[in-house]
Amino acid sequence: MNAIAYLDQHFPHFEQGLKEQIAAHCTVRQISAGERLIQTGQYFRSTMLVTEGRLKLYREGEEGDEFFMYYLLPGDACALSMVCASRPHPASEIMAKAIEDSVVLMIPLQLMESLMQEFKSWYSFVVETYRSRFEELLQIVDQVLFKALDERLVIYLEHQQKALGSPQLQLTHQEIANDLNSSREVISRLLKKLEQQKKLVLHRNYIEILPG
Amino acid sequence: MNAIAYLDQHFPHFEQGLKEQIAAHCTVRQISAGERLIQTGQYFRSTMLVTEGRLKLYREGEEGDEFFMYYLLPGDACALSMVCASRPHPASEIMAKAIEDSVVLMIPLQLMESLMQEFKSWYSFVVETYRSRFEELLQIVDQVLFKALDERLVIYLEHQQKALGSPQLQLTHQEIANDLNSSREVISRLLKKLEQQKKLVLHRNYIEILPG
DNA sequence: CGCCCTGTGTGATCTGGGTCACTGTACTTC
DNA sequence: GAAGTACAGTGACCCAGATCACACAGGGCG
Incomplete structure (x- = not known):
């Protein structure tokens, strides 16, 4: 299955031109169950869209503790890969693990800015992703706290x-x-x-x- | 002091046109020490830029517990007002309190999208604000957890x-x-x-x- | 000066949850 | 079917931190 087909299936609300641009520049990555996708301490160089499978996203503590935050399912983007990505940064401190065989589209970061300006649907998607992850994170904070x-x-x-x-x-x-x-x-x-x-x-x- | 003067002082990296647009549409709000700016359960209708004073930002638990998250200082924006604002949403669940007499510029939400598209410096500012708050939140999570x-x-x-x-x-x-x-x-x-x-x-x- | 009010110090006790040390129970492999 | 290997149950104990019940100090103000 190629990138366009994946996009059609899980991101149908994207404009055609947007899908084409993404397809032209992204790489399709297969991840097998159990594999780790992002390693703590590693830089991001791309934004990820999940198109198949199921990933678990963890926060890692300093002593190797892992704390589950949320799932990434097909149609989701990793907000962290957008956020942390936006500039070089020492360590990611989060970790994603595939619990099923999965497929993600890796979109190079340089593309982000032009996509944002050119495609309304991408802009809203990104903002909405930020928003919902942020809120999720807030939920987590007060679960743990209260x-x-x-x-x-x-x-x-x-x-x-x-x-x-x-x-x-x-x-x-x-x-x-x-x-x-x-x-x-x-x-x-x-x-x-x-x-x-x-x-x-x-x-x-x-x-x-x-x-x- | 008018909006342009505030912007010149605390947001000097903004393009001139951006400052003018903001000044043309924002309202300048004075907040006196001790006053609450955002109430839990309230909608956002604007993004806020802090230009004077010092605000404390809290997360509120269901039983009225308050948990301090971070300060907003002049030159900062409230990421939450950007994020949560992006669509109508039940409740904010966060609260900001001025600990000194403060001034904020309230930028109506409708403006956000066009500013994003028109001004690079605004785009980077917003993305950077997201990023840093997100990271702060992650820090908080593992402080509390670990x-x-x-x-x-x-x-x-x-x-x-x-x-x-x-x-x-x-x-x-x-x-x-x-x-x-x-x-x-x-x-x-x-x-x-x-x-x-x-x-x-x-x-x-x-x-x-x-x-x- | 005595009164009150806010902020601080300190012991006694309680409890959620972590840790340790087992036991028991399925399922696998040979 | 014996042995080994995850998984699950259960009691004993410990400890950080919450809660309760004070006592006390400083500073304002009548």
């Missing part, structure tokens, strides 16, 4: 359900603990509590969210 | 010193506790510890940061 772990866990599970599009979540307790920067035992206990409250059922290797 | 309170307090004090431009910080322990979403007693104890480490001297109503 909410206890049990509440954060519930929100996390809801997120997963939405992003994965299924009430069966293929997650181990250990993974959840990593994503929330907590520990397995604590997550196990909290999950058990939620099970008792009939909000979910625990199985081996997956969790079933009950509706309601 | 650092203990004593370390966060040190960072906070450094911030204050930089933003206020003086090693005498006119802050009560209670204020600091509010800003860090902690409690007075804990802050008092930690400050005492820092005093014992000769990093600062505690006085009534102000804290003196020792160099080094």
